[in-house]
Amino acid sequence: MADPDAAAPPIAVASSDPPPALPDGPPPKVTHRGRVVTPSASSNEDADELPEFEYFVAPGPRGLPSLAEYLDILEVDMLKKPDESNRVQHHTDLFNTNLLAVRRGQEFQVKIAFDRPYDATKDKFAVEFGIGPSPQFSKNTYVPVFPTPERQSSWAGRVAETAGATVTMGITPTADAIVGRYRLYVAVVTPYGVRRTKQDDSRDLYILYNPWVKDDAVFLDDEEERAECVLNESGVIYHGTWDDIAERNWNFGQFDYGVLDACLYIMDRAEMPIINRGDPVKVARIASAMLNSRDDDGVLVGSWSGDYSYGVAPTSWTGSTNILLGYYRSRNPVRYAQCWVYAAVFNSFLRCLGIPSRVVTNFYSAHDNDGNLKTDIILDENGRIDRKNTRDSIWNYHCWNECYMTRSDLPTGFGGWQAVDATPQETSDGMFRCGPASVRAIKHGELCFPFDAAFVFAEVNSDVVFYSRQKDGTMTVVKVKKDHVGRLILTKAPGSYDRRDITHLYKFPEGSVEERTVLEKGEVYGCAREQSELPEADVELLLPSLEVAVGDDFQLDLQVVSRSGERRTVDAYVTGSVVYYTGVTSADFLFKTPTVKLEGNQSVKEVWQVPARSYMKKLVEQANLHFIATGKVKETGQIITAMKVVALHTPKLSIKVSGLSKVNEEMTATMDFTNPFSFILEHVYVRFEGPGVLSPVFKYYGLIPGGSRVTWAENFTPRRAGTTRLIATLDCAALRQVAGQIQLDVLP
């Protein structure tokens, strides 16, 4: 190929010039060119239209053939009003939307008016559905549905009724159809081409998950559970401490106007491939990453800092609607969230799409990132807590979600409730997210299956290990508390406002044979436990439960109980500190070092008065006090410990309603609050809402002087019958998590 006419080839020499400089400006954005023909479809919002006419033939000398003799479509009625059978039978009547919303795996109907009666023997038409950009038949993003039994695609079609020129088509999407917003067309097929309805947004429809249908991966065979975990907008989230439980009411708002679009946008924002959106496992996984703003500019910015002046304090929210709509409209993460806010908004997302879900609270929730089951507390050689070396990692409580689904990606037996968690605690596999982890797999220690089963396992099963730190930096295990973490796991009972204890879904009973087997199995998968076998001490420290209101003086008791026949002397250290609900210590306010002498089998109580002034100035937002008592028994050298978290009770808001509780009748709700303190509350926000009765509203008070009273009367008109709750919060930097609620039974 060298030029044959050339003489001896010339020799090129390396250029004395340097290589050309890089072009100006930043390098071009890397494209998909040469790698894939089209990037994968990952936006439900960016839908492509189908052409109104699609000729099969090239224009002849006289132009295109006329389609006049073929069926023409005059009108399509989506039968989408809330009281029409599509909405009622599909359990979507609560959605506040102008479009049809139906569930997959179940027939819905649309009414098509043609220009003349339809003749099955010669007319050919199809109802076509498209989702996302470049809908494709082979990806199930384009689905034609035919009226004739001889010709059927994956979605079944039938003529349900014919009346004159109007045909009612029954359409049954597959039970694994892609979930999202589809476009609908009616197409008449002729030998010359396809004549199609013009794209019209009002014919868009949502296809959702269907827990009422056996073939759907989210099928839940219990009507009461479905009514709660899909349809209930009113929720209760537990907090406080396991022996003094507090409740937050919450409006999930999954049926509010715009919320469904916001939920679909969250998947678009994650660039989740459209074709994966029919798989609830993938949807739950993506959402657990997207509900927090870490990594991916997701929905909620977490903050535990106490300074929320750039947004709304986590304790101030009353529901999910404003959060989801705020994210959807601004396309920016919403400030601020802590665990229950993540769990509540995640719950709204799941229920909105039709995936059964609930919020759970785990009291004393461990969290660590080295995949072991040890939570370390370091004591010095005398048994006093060594704050510098102790990395607190037990949250007083932690909220996450459970969602219900089969797990086709796992062997059989691991379907049912799946734990998912959107709170950015630790990265799971490189991103802040967690789950879905099969709750059954967690209970049985089968931790090798995706996703994050070992992490949730550690949250409910860790041991608290007390080390004594020697002067050369080495440490000895002196005590292991095996029953502290995962003390109680609660969720709201379906159909009532009662609590349901679901600890047994996560763990076998403490001390049972099964429990030991499971913990051993966990070790096989890298969840290392503390192995030291320490003799049971014959002296015990006890800190009793306490119910204390913010601002109260109270009494702290330390009980020292000896089960030994001999004399015992205990050098004890009692530290009282103000902690965040994450277990992180903010400031110590009490320190006592009693020496207690006990005769054989004696019990001695040490009592201290704790004045409010000692802790009030140091309180952080959730007003938790943490007491740790440690001690060394002189005669045996054993270390003994006790721990107690006291969640101080905050003042309540009272809410009263007047008027007849009846749909479309105006009523008045009056919120009433008195500042119980002698100091002024500044920059106070009061928020108010109620599912189906009152959209979120707030008021701002610059000052509420000590002892003064605030009332706020708000008129509202119930939109639907049934039991609901009005929820209010009051929030300012000096006083958080003040809330009130009132139940309302609205008559039809």
Added chain:
Amino acid sequence: MADPDAAAPPIAVASSDPPPALPDGPPPKVTHRGRVVTPSASSNEDADELPEFEYFVAPGPRGLPSLAEYLDILEVDMLKKPDESNRVQHHTDLFNTNLLAVRRGQEFQVKIAFDRPYDATKDKFAVEFGIGPSPQFSKNTYVPVFPTPERQSSWAGRVAETAGATVTMGITPTADAIVGRYRLYVAVVTPYGVRRTKQDDSRDLYILYNPWVKDDAVFLDDEEERAECVLNESGVIYHGTWDDIAERNWNFGQFDYGVLDACLYIMDRAEMPIINRGDPVKVARIASAMLNSRDDDGVLVGSWSGDYSYGVAPTSWTGSTNILLGYYRSRNPVRYAQCWVYAAVFNSFLRCLGIPSRVVTNFYSAHDNDGNLKTDIILDENGRIDRKNTRDSIWNYHCWNECYMTRSDLPTGFGGWQAVDATPQETSDGMFRCGPASVRAIKHGELCFPFDAAFVFAEVNSDVVFYSRQKDGTMTVVKVKKDHVGRLILTKAPGSYDRRDITHLYKFPEGSVEERTVLEKGEVYGCAREQSELPEADVELLLPSLEVAVGDDFQLDLQVVSRSGERRTVDAYVTGSVVYYTGVTSADFLFKTPTVKLEGNQSVKEVWQVPARSYMKKLVEQANLHFIATGKVKETGQIITAMKVVALHTPKLSIKVSGLSKVNEEMTATMDFTNPFSFILEHVYVRFEGPGVLSPVFKYYGLIPGGSRVTWAENFTPRRAGTTRLIATLDCAALRQVAGQIQLDVLP
């Protein structure tokens, strides 16, 4: 607590002022305050020092007590020279580093000179190791090692030798120790405090994975494999087509100066928790995400666009060293990579840390993101390919890595080779990465275990499904090719430059009972196959193999073979197109529509001459031609197909060496290239390097006229004995993947 002296409480009113405006400026960066005490340690670079003196006692009236009577440390010798026993016995003598590098689970020694002889009965000392910020005993980021049998921490210590005031300490890190760069201190413990050596970088040491030790998770019980997969810097990566295989030589450079620090920096950049770095599963997973720049500003920017003017063309690289050092020094992703560059640099990373690894090439690699095993090719009603609706997704070849390790996170039986892939093909669980997936699990269809086994399964097992697209948009399956994808999987054989076929590690033989069982098992986990049972056609199309050089005219044959006793007529379409190696079509250059008539059992050959000018102007970088023949048998209506990729051969560089191949003797290598074309090659880069003999160098030629010759002589001095290769590439926009190599046996 309301003020008791107050009269009836005043009523606060909602402020008429709006709530205060948000503070100026962007919201503050969210901190960990209130959430965790300290963020988790995730940087090996940011190491904290231990104090030189740590007194246990408070200063008295006469100041601090003197430690004069206690042992003092004069000098610590790390025994770190390449020929000292630490380096030789730990197989780290090839590392070009000023620091000690050893492997875990195996004893190494350091020599400590005290101010007087050590007396085990009264002197107490420890050798201390720390890694990362805030080293902690309970996290194994701080490890003291003691000389006395009575007192041992997790790492064993012993006095190996005493000579005067000098003690040689033997230290054995656990076989699961954290891998990375540690600081070393010697500490003398006295009743008053600890006296420590001052922090000194020259005493830092690397602890690496150890495939030579049974208890290490990366233990590989085969010396030849270890020599190849850990110690060999010289690699071969296969490309081209399965029936015309081409080779790229590569310098992995894992022992080059700075490469080890660069590899540790990659984990720092990923903010990988230090405590996870002893787990090869987690390291491989993180690295598969970090080797590409997507999501996380990782090492290499992928580009398949053909325009590489902002960096180095993927085809131009000769080794990993410059890439890793470039990333480490600039802290910016390096431009540009395609799959073999990702695989090669990932291989350097793994071998550098001591995780056995190799590069594999899969010929005809499917890739899709909907978790099914179908790769769609759409034909129109006549059997002609419909480019608009076909989303190409079979790469001519694709390279990934395998790394060897036990899988403690999985049930037993899934250890051994694990597939990992750093090429950003599709997101795995939200990020661009893939694996580690147990190759054994892939072979046996056990796809429920992490990570991404189903994705790799699809890459080697997908069916190619040909659809015929009807006018109304629906499609019918007309042909399924089950043996096209995953045609051949190759890696370099250990200890030679031969190929090793490892297809059987991924798949049971085509057509075997086990193969069917595995594919059925895959379906259980969501890897759906095409179920259509189509009758075997009695006519076959065949496109024979071709070996063609760039710029050559050649002949294309299409063989039509009838196995029917009757007459057959085939309307065929033959399309020749230029494709990227990713299977994406760039341009068509040939289109033929023969009608072939066959008598019973006849075979007919259609022949076309393809002149170079028809494809030369359209070539894209890897110069692949793709032929698809489809046809419809008139008599039976059956659709028949054939596909063939032809990788055009590029001209070679020749390399000659002169001089004696002996360590430390200067030699000369001469690279020689003649432009075989009649056109000018512009902006040409020639690169040259060789493991252990020549560091990467390049030359730039502004122009190489048609027919002209380039020679380049470079002097070099072999640094070590053994077999190695000199590797050169020549690269410009008009001509890519020109390469040459020469083998060199260096005498000691």
